[in-house]
Amino acid sequence: MESNDRPPAPRPPAEPWPRVAAGSEEPPADAPRADSAPAGEGGPPEATEATARAEQGDGAAGVLALPLLPKLLLVAAAAAVAVAVAAHLGAVFLHVAPSNTLSRQHDETLDDYIYPEFEQNWKLFAPNPLQQNIAVHARAEIRDEDGSLRRTGWVDLTAMDAESIRGNPFPSHTNQNELRRAWDFFTGSHDDDNRPNGSRGEMSESYLKRIVMLRLGPRLGADRVTKVQLRSARRTVEPPPWSKESVNTETRYRVLPWWPVVSADIPEAAR
Template sequence: MPDEEPVRSGMPERTWSPPALAVLATGAVVLLSGTAVFLGALFLSVAPANSLSQRYQDQVNGLVYPEFEQNWKLFAPDPLQQNISVDVRVRSATGDGDWVDLTAQDIAAVRGNPFPSHADQNLLRRAWDFYDSTHNSQDESPIGSRGRLAEEYLKRIALQRIGPTLLGAPITGIEVRSATAAVPAPPWSTQHWSTEPQYRQLPWWPVSATDFQGLS
């Protein structure tokens, strides 16, 4: 039997012009290079101090903090021995509002949810850790160049939860506090300690309309 000719579709075979191939190749190189730089910066931010991370510390910090901060460790950390919650209250021309437990809101959103969001689990907690690591707990003065950034980051997260008004009047101030309580001993333990919360109350921060820019 004579060889059968292959069946050809009516669609013409696609060919890329040299300029199109050059654009695609350039785009691929840019994307791969950007990904490599970003992953490299994340690695340097968590790696032990070395000559490269020290030389480019400002650039690495500018890219990583605060949105992409990493908190992983090579070995498993010690289990938590304290429960820390973050409360906030705001002020307007109508007076001061009541304390609102933002951590309790996150716990309620996560509990029973088979697919809890990363923001509900970590955004507020990491923002407080960021503030705590960049401030003196005695007088709340910032330590290092990232202190003011930590304040703005924590304040904007709280304002996003509360909204721009209190009883119909624009918010003019906000105050944050943490409540730290020891995790209670298990029922089988003979040890006992106080689980009463210890509060760390921050000073009032002024609030203006610009603090809500970009918040949804």
């Protein structure tokens, strides 16, 4: 006999909340509400924008919220930096600008500030850029232990700098510019007979002597050096093969007189 007992039909799954009548805009009573979301996890757009504006306002007011004394110190520091930058740019501009009433009136003050650290020149971009290789050589007169004097051979100071630069991805400013700028300083402040043109010429001589003593002093014994002498070796760069220009590539020397060395000419690093 067949049994009349049949398994019950499966029930539809329970809905999370009761159905809403079609066309109704009201959510069920037990549905989560947008305005009850935890802080930082949603919420009305108006509330989120207001919070962001408040946070931005707090950051922008950080400096303004400082006490009066720190504010005054910050303003004073910013003003001092601005004045220093403006003064430096003004001095450099007057130095490189054509001669005028203001630059002539303050010529000595400008020279004292510009030389030798901030000197400017236009030899790279001028109509007549440098077309020569110039090397600076030096030698010294030293006193031996028995009191006799002897002279050393010529030392190529420029070659020493070039050796320090060659193959170095981060060469120092000293190796690149110190000697070269010092020699330019000397030639610009002396006539063709090596006579100084005023105080700048005397300053350039002292500057060169200190550089020579800084290079040769540790090798020779700075206290033993009584005199130094410098010369330049100038050689014109050969023109390219395709050029028909003919130039004299012979090395020419400019020999300076012997300069006595006193204690003030010896830097501390050379002693």
